Structure formats: structure tokens, C-alpha cells
Amino acid sequence: MxxxxxxxxxxxxxxxxxxxxxxxxxxxxxxAAAPRITAERAMQIAHQRVPGAWVSEVDYDGRGTRADVWEIELTKGSMHHELDVDAATGRILKYETERADRDDHGDDDRRGRGHDDRDDD
Structure with a gap:
């Protein structure tokens, strides 16, 4: 017992x-540890790079072995801007820009403009 x-x-x-x-x-x-740079601060950094733009998307990307980043998309006029802001330091790691009226294949984006792709027979 x-x-x-x-x-x-x-x-x-x-x-x-x-x-x-x-x-x-x-x-x-x-x-994961919380990022040192907040989303609000990352947007301020992005606005410093592209003044007068409006933010269309903000995503946090925890990348494991690479630096975690805030992925920020902005639009100003007909230009679309994409930035990666380091979540620890606030440095801009990537900055890309393209015309907002083009799709991924370089064709005009005609959605919402009354364009119809069908053949008129």
C-alpha cells in the first residue's frame, strides 16, 4: 500500500x-513579441515618404527569420505605393510604386468604366 x-x-x-x-x-x-513600431507609427513613416496619400491597407507580417514588417499600401492620385516598414526599427525596407489604373499584366483596369469585353455581333 x-x-x-x-x-x-x-x-x-x-x-x-x-x-x-x-x-x-x-x-x-x-x-511572438509585440512589434516595437506600432501600426500608427508605421503609417506616419509611410506618409513622410508619400505625403498627401491615403492608406488603403495595413498588414503586419511576422516573417520568422527575416525582419517583421508592416506592409502599407497607399494611393496618391493615379499612383499606388507599397512600403515595408521594419517593425523593430521603423526603417523602410521596400518601396515600390506603380500606376493605380493598371492591373498586374499592365493592361488598363476598365472595371467600373462601362467597358464590356464581349464582341458586338
Whole structure:
């Protein structure tokens, strides 16, 4: 009877240590640290680069081994701007611009302009 009680107590202690360690590991491995640069600050940085533009999209991209970034898309007039702002330093890592009235293939974007692609027979 004494051996059974000791075995149960030792087993419960080991189970507690294993479960606690698993929870601690999960907490450290699955929760990424919050970015030092906030979304609001990243948008301010983007507006410094493209004054007068309006922000159409903001996404946080946690990239693992590469620097985490805020991906910001802005529009000013007929130009579309895409910036990657480093979430730790606030540096602009990527800046691309293109005409907003073109699609990915370089064709005019005629959606919403009354253009119909069907042949008139």
C-alpha cells in the first residue's frame, strides 16, 4: 500500500512538471513579441515618404527569420505605393510604386468604366 501511494505521488509530480513545462514552452514559442513600431507609427513613416496619400491597407507580417514588417499600401492620385516598414526599427525596407489604373499584366483596369469585353455581333 505504501509503495502504491509513493508511486502515485511521484507520478503526479512528474505529470505536473511535464504539463507545466509544456505550457511554458507553448507560451514562449507561439506568442511572438509585440512589434516595437506600432501600426500608427508605421503609417506616419509611410506618409513622410508619400505625403498627401491615403492608406488603403495595413498588414503586419511576422516573417520568422527575416525582419517583421508592416506592409502599407497607399494611393496618391493615379499612383499606388507599397512600403515595408521594419517593425523593430521603423526603417523602410521596400518601396515600390506603380500606376493605380493598371492591373498586374499592365493592361488598363476598365472595371467600373462601362467597358464590356464581349464582341458586338
Amino acid at each position: 505504501q509503495i502504491t501511494k509513493k508511486f502515485i505521488i511521484v507520478g503526479a509530480g512528474v505529470l505536473t512538471l511535464v504539463a507545466g513545462g509544456g505550457v511554458a514552452y507553448a507560451a514562449t514559442s507561439s506568442s
